[in-house]
Amino acid sequence: MEATKISELRRALEQRQTEIQAEVDRMGDEIRSIGQDQGDEKGSLGNHFAEDGTNVTEAERLSTIGDDLREVLAQIEGAIGRLDDGTYGACQRCGKPINPERLEAFPYVAYDIDCQTILERENALRAGR
């Protein structure tokens, strides 16, 4: 891969990394502030059940999104590492080149579509789904 292409990719990945990290931080703050609200309401008249339920669901939703984002962050980090060691664009499972259109859409993917499908199936089986 050309050096200019590599630095271009690296810049794009690093920018994505910064954006996602900011989003993760923002969500952490939001989750904490939800927790705070609940703490403040403790000892009140107890007519906040519905509201508390909503907050718990919201906190769970945010933390699920946060987990997904952290997963993407790890993938981006891996992709930057692969740019460094020159294995970027090769499937980390079978070593075949990843479809360029797939890389274009998801520059941080580590596997080609076949391996991704297999791995997802294996994960689903392991999780007992």
Ligand SMILES: [Zn+2]
């Ligand atoms: Zn593969």
